[in-house]
Amino acid sequence: MPGKSKKRAVRSFLQVANWKMNKTIREAHEFIKQFMQVHTSSNQAIWFAVPFTDIRSVHDIVQGNFEVGAQNMNDATSGAYTGEIAAQMLLEAGATFVIVGHSERRKYFHEDDAFINRKVLRALESSLKPILCIGETYDEREDKATEAVLEKQLSEGLKGVSSEQIGTCIIAYEPVWAIGTGKTATPEIVEETHASIRNILEKLYDAEVAKEVCLLYGGSVSAVSAQVLSKTPGVDGFLIGTASLDPESFAKIIALSENDLAI
Ligand code: PGA
Numbered sequence: 413m414p415g416k417s418k419k420r421a422v423r424s425f426l427q428v429a430n431w432k433m434n435k436t437i438r439e440a441h442e443f444i445k446q447f448m449q450v451h452t453s454s455n456q457a458i459w460f461a462v463p464f465t466d467i468r469s470v471h472d473i474v475q476g477n478f479e480v481g482a483q484n485m486n487d488a489t490s491g492a493y494t495g496e497i498a499a500q501m502l503l504e505a506g507a508t509f510v511i512v513g514h515s516e517r518r519k520y521f522h523e524d525d526a527f528i529n530r531k532v533l534r535a536l537e538s539s540l541k542p543i544l545c546i547g548e549t550y551d552e553r554e555d556k557a558t559e560a561v562l563e564k565q566l567s568e569g570l571k572g573v574s575s576e577q578i579g580t581c582i583i584a585y586e587p588v589w590a591i592g593t594g595k596t597a598t599p600e601i602v603e604e605t606h607a608s609i610r611n612i613l614e615k616l617y618d619a620e621v622a623k624e625v626c627l628l629y630g631g632s633v634s635a636v637s638a639q640v641l642s643k644t645p646g647v648d649g650f651l652i653g654t655a656s657l658d659p660e661s662f663a664k665i666i667a668l669s670e671n672d673l674a675i
Contacts, residue, residue: 425642426582426626426649427666428459428543429656430483430511431466440466444473447659454666457649461511461543464497471506481509481540484517487530499538509541511651513569515588525568532569536577543582543628543651544569546609550589558605563612575617582626584651585609590631592653599644602629606646635664642669 435443440462451458459479462470471480486496502510512535513528528544535542546565548558566583573581585605590597597605606627614622629641630651641647650669655661 424477425456425669426459426628427456427662427669428461428511428584428628428630428649428651429662430461430514430630430651430653431463431657432483432516432653433463434657435463435466437466437469440470441473443657443659444470447663450660450663452663452667454670456666456669458666459509461509464502464505467502467505467507479508481507481511481543483511483514485510485512485531485535485540487527487534489534499534499540502540503538507540509543509582510535511543511545511584513565514545515547515586515591519588525565528569529571532581533572536573536580541580541582543584545584545586545630545651547586547588547591547631553587553589559608559612562605562609566609566612567616570616575621578613578617578621578625582628582649583609583613584628584630586630586651592632594632596632596634596637596641597629599640602641603644603646606644610646633665635661635668638665639668 457477459481460470461481461483464482467480467482474480482502485499485502486493488498489500490498512531513523517523532542532544546562548561552558552561587597589595609627610622613625626648627646628649628651629647633641633650633652634655650665652662652665655665
């Protein structure tokens with residue numbers, strides 16, 4: 413039966429807001445209040461990746477198609493890791509998912525693929541849906557190394573993830589040169605790169621997994637680019653930073669992505 417055991421975590425178009433290190437509890441409440449006023453009803457799944465301190469309070473005020481998650485976690489279950497946070501802590505705070513391997517974590521905190529892989533496995537074991545971020549730098553794209561970079565990030569990041577578990581994972585393609593720069597990747601680049609990610613997944617798993625995995629695009633998604641990118645073949649949702657900080661622009665991206673998912 414196609415997709416029976418490997419059914420993906422999310423079937424509808426998925427919009428993930430990545431607030432990064434923004435919004436106090438008070439600001440998060442204010443955002444949700446304003447967002448609910450401008451957000452029109454939608455079949456899309458809307459997830460908020462918020463700072464740790466906001467998880468519980470945002471979880472308590474959103475309902476329906478909304479889920480709340482974290483932007484990072486440690487792979488250890490507990491112990492002497494000052495400043496770190498464990499999967500179980502996130503779960504009990506109300507998180508259902510966690511972003512893993514964001515390029516800012518890779519760059520500023522020197523996270524490597526092996527560490528990221530341990531986090532993916534721990535998230536799965538703890539019933540948190542991991543959003544594994546991958547993406548090439550500008551120089552890597554110029555050097556025509558994009559596919560090799562993505563293949564390494566995927567094969568190492570997903571090591572030990574079974575074909576049953578992969579259905580619970582979400583992959584976010586975020587070209588580093590497009591993050592926070594205002595330079596969205598063109599629909600052609602997104603389509604081509606998403607296709608090559610699915611080819612890599614087919615080599616790592618099989619054709620069914622490659623087709624079924626929920627694959628997001630992230631990198632300067634805005635109300636301007638959302639409409640065309642949401643219709644781009646192979647795109648199952650967005651991971652949105654800057655434009656998700658403003659309730660109106662986030663709601664607009666969601667509205668412009670209506671009638672979507674070509675799978
Ligand atoms: P951006 O961030 O939308 O501001 O480019 C995306 C991300 O880093 O997830």
